[in-house]
Structure formats: structure tokens, C-alpha cells
Amino acid sequence: MDEIRNDLNLYRKFSILSQVRINYYMDIEKYIAQFKNILIKNEAI
């Protein structure tokens, strides 16, 4: 079990990568802009 805990601690040190990735999914304004863009773009077509 100690071995697993050590591995997890190592994982957490590199977790900055997953946090950077997750920030991408948290931008509500960007999401709504993209959503509206799809509707506008398609209307223009």
C-alpha cells in the first residue's frame, strides 16, 4: 500500500498537466460564444 501511496504522490506532482487541460473546459464565456457562433454561421449559410 505504501508503494501505491508513493506512486500517487508522484502522480500529484505532475498533475499540473491535468489542471491545465481542465481549465480549457471551464471557460463558460468561450463555450457560449462557440455555441452561438455555430448557430450564426449556419444561419449565414
Next chain:
Amino acid sequence: MIFLVDGLGLGGSERTVQILCNNLSEEVIVISLTNDIKYDLGSNVILLTVFNAKYPGYLKLLMLPLFLIRLRRVLVKFKPSEVVSFHPFANINNILLAKLIGYRSYISERQFSERYYGFRNIYIKPIINFFYNKANAIICNDLEIKESLIRYYKIKTDIYVLNNLFVRPSMTHLESLPKSKFRYITIGRLSNEKNTRDILKAFSKIDYNHCELVVVGNGPNMRKLKKLAIDLNIFNNVIFTGYTTDPFSYLNSSDVFVFSSLNEGFPNVVLEAMYFVLPIF
């Protein structure tokens, strides 16, 4: 803006609809085909239900003409220029009424249908091909779904990818749950496609006396899974929480997230586990 949904029960796509509605600055009309409403909607949202009941999928298909008649009555009042729908049955209603009333239909495909329907694609594939090709545009929440629609279902309509949105959980409301052992966690509806059975089986093969498994969620397989836990002699090390409005407190107190879904569109729960810096297996 008008959104059309099958219902707003507890699911990933329903949550996306809720987040989207509540964050739009303009007034939104949400038309739900059934009264399965579990999410709270903001003050900018008007919620209308077409049928005051909840029906299984096959019955909804049989009742399609009735849904169309009632939904048409609701939609003509608003004279919409476009309607965005979010579930397969709502999508079919949307596409048919768009042709009948004369508005633009935007549909959202949020599950990997090719894998989800399996052998049922014998009859579902032609339905999707026929209807989806008549929509004005399709919005998917994953690139793989888009590729499957083009390759497998031969869809030629414009398809856009818009990944799900993740809302940061409020850290101030997190409960500190007592914990004495190394904790594995899984979250999801307890149904066949989530495959929680395999997690229990895998858990029974490790040295489980020093750890515990938290199963967060409810669903039709709850009783079967509890019985399986008893049969595998792990019941004392498995915590079935049932449905909870606060899965984040459990995530916050866990060490490893385990995920066994056989089929997913864009699983929000994986993002949530990532947010709590849990390794995901």
C-alpha cells in the same frame, strides 16, 4: 432561444443544458417532452412540459404522432426561427416539426450511438441516417462522435464539435468525510452500460482489507450489485452511497478514481476526478 429536450433528469447532457440555459444572457424557453425534471433552471428560463408523465423509450417512439401534435401546438405559439434539441427522441421531433412549421433545426448528438446501440443499429442506423441528414446542423460533444456520424451513419449535414462544459465545484461546501482506509471511488448511474460489476469483481481480487470502494450513484442495478458484493465477500469494504447531490465531497476524500463505462460520449465525471487530482483507471 428555444431548447427541446426529452427531459431534464440526472445525466451529463441534461447538466449541459442546465449550464447553458442558466448562463445565457437572453430569455430561454426549454420545452421538455416529459416531466422528468431534476435540475434547477435560472430565472431567465421558461420551462414547458409537453406530457405530464415519464415514458420508456419504446413507448415514446410509439407515441411519436401524439408528441408531434402536442409539441406543434406549443411551438407555433412562439413562431421560432430555430430550435436546438438535445436528445435522440427530441431530435427526431425537432427535425420533423422544423420541416412542417418552417424553422431551422439544430440537433445535439451526445452519445456514441454506433457503440451504444450495438446490434439495435440494424433499425436505428437507417432512422439516424434519414432524420439527421435533414437537420440544419449537428452539434456533438466529442470528435469521435462526429467521425462516427460521418463514417458509420453517412451523415452529410454540417457537424460541429463542442466539448462539454465543466463548472468548478464550490470548495467551501465540501464536507470532510471520515476516512480510515485507502479509498477507490466510482461515480455513475448503476446501469449495464456503466459496467460497475467489473469494478466490484476487480476490487475483490486485490488486497481489499486495507482499502474501500465507494460507489456513488443509483440505478436499476443497485440491488444486483449489492448482492454481487455480498457474494464476492467484499460488502463490508464497499460503500453504496446511492444518489447524492454532493459527489465532490466523496471525490475530495478519495485516492483513486475507477471508471468502467462500456460506452460514453463525453464523461463529465472524468473531468471531475481530474479536477480533484485523482489518478483515473
